[in-house]
Amino acid sequence: MQSVTPLLFLGKSGEVVYFNNPMWPGEAHSIKVEKILYKEKSEYQEVLVFESLTYGKVLVLDGIVQLTEKDECAYQEMIAHLPLCSIPSPKTVLVVGGGDGGVLREISRHSSVEHIDICEIDKMVIDVSKKFFPDLAVGFEDPRVHLHVGDAIEFLRCAPEGKYDAVIVDSSDPVGPAQELVEKPFFETIAKALRPGGVLCNMAESMWLHTHLIQDMISICRETFKGSVRYAWASVPTYPSGVIGFLLCSTEGPHVDFVNPINPIEKLEGADKHRRKLRFYNSEMHSAAFALPAFLKREVSLLRDYSH
């Protein structure tokens, strides 16, 4: 595929950073840099942090914006609460990726949760988040959190069967270190690690740009998960095309109605207590996230029979 601008053009402070990628050819999003705060190569990827003019601090991995302080709320809150509000009293949760800590911060709102495993491959991401993104890294301070630095596929292989009520896959795009995370064996190990009626929430690309990838993921998940498989999406301005999708799957067992949360956030005592208020998620946004445009239902044939 053709590259419009360099994958990452890094000028001096005050210049503009361009984000362009083979995953979204023909377009780029630029965010004005006020100051570069960090730039190192880890064992796995290039890690960059900068202060922007209007989006707060920005975390970039291999030239792709992972989060900005302005809009991280949309992604972190949706990827955590879409699954956790869909099941009664989640107790044991696994996060794959999510080294910035934002998803942990959101899981922490659920007082029913007793144990949170997180498996992040790149320690530098965790360290950088603790240094530059304290509002996200605060998630690591919860005593229920158990950090495992390493490969998620290995970790899942060793996990006891049926251990988790929910697995949340907060990975980067399926290029580079996250490539294996859209393949069937990965989903199979997740399904095994979930209890009957347990749920997976997996980052699932843009409905405007990646319909083929979405079709493939849904197809694999329909084969692998014998409960429900649903697609949802949210608005995140700094992600390509301004949206990000989520694939929600449940294993065979008690039926999970993803669209109508059984465990609504408003009823969770103390979900906001001692914590910053929810910025994006609420029960209406939860249900609304499952409404899909006509073109998506048509192009992704596996979505056609959605009764919602």
Added chain:
Amino acid sequence: MQSVTPLLFLGKSGEVVYFNNPMWPGEAHSIKVEKILYKEKSEYQEVLVFESLTYGKVLVLDGIVQLTEKDECAYQEMIAHLPLCSIPSPKTVLVVGGGDGGVLREISRHSSVEHIDICEIDKMVIDVSKKFFPDLAVGFEDPRVHLHVGDAIEFLRCAPEGKYDAVIVDSSDPVGPAQELVEKPFFETIAKALRPGGVLCNMAESMWLHTHLIQDMISICRETFKGSVRYAWASVPTYPSGVIGFLLCSTEGPHVDFVNPINPIEKLEGADKHRRKLRFYNSEMHSAAFALPAFLKREVSLLRDYSH
């Protein structure tokens, strides 16, 4: 406000066009140009059409993307059907702006409609659309359409009181020729031109970027329209921050429940007949569009008492 890159940087074919604007400082969206098809200054604005690599043909006015062939469906379908599906049997409709014809194309799906006025100030936009965007300009071919080239405020002043069931304001951003279209006198003339229980749908900026402007518009509309005032939004990748908002207002009279369409598109006989299929809008997307993020309800105090 600070400018990151030139408002419009137009290179030779094959280069990238950067869109940056005082309305969204500190960021820019770039779309790769395959070929420049048209570039002229009209009496009101600079009109540019180019063929892009991945978004089809693109219409740009004064350096701001108005539409691309890839995602115009989201905007045109939502701005037309949100109001028209909220009232029973709309008969008389006014479009302010909308010179590309896309909104007319969508209104045409409603067989109850007998008369459509459109008031567009810039004839060049209409001519350019007829030449380069036949899938949008097709809207002008409907015999129910009556075109008025001129100032919408003048047109509305002369319109008979209570003439319209619905008014759709498809204007550009409130800089340049569209500035007056967010001010109180404009909304007052619209309210007068609407029948009791008639509806307005007005383009209403980005919830991520323009909360103050949204607050102001809602405030004016609450004073002016004595029925319902609601805010909705849709995903449009090529608009700043990837979303666009709509303000829906009804005049005193029969109650309008904007969230639950009384005139659902699925029940309109022939809404798709002889026409391209709906690409974005459906009744689920209609209702979902009114779900608002927590931050928006908090920042726009006038949205706090939404019961939905």
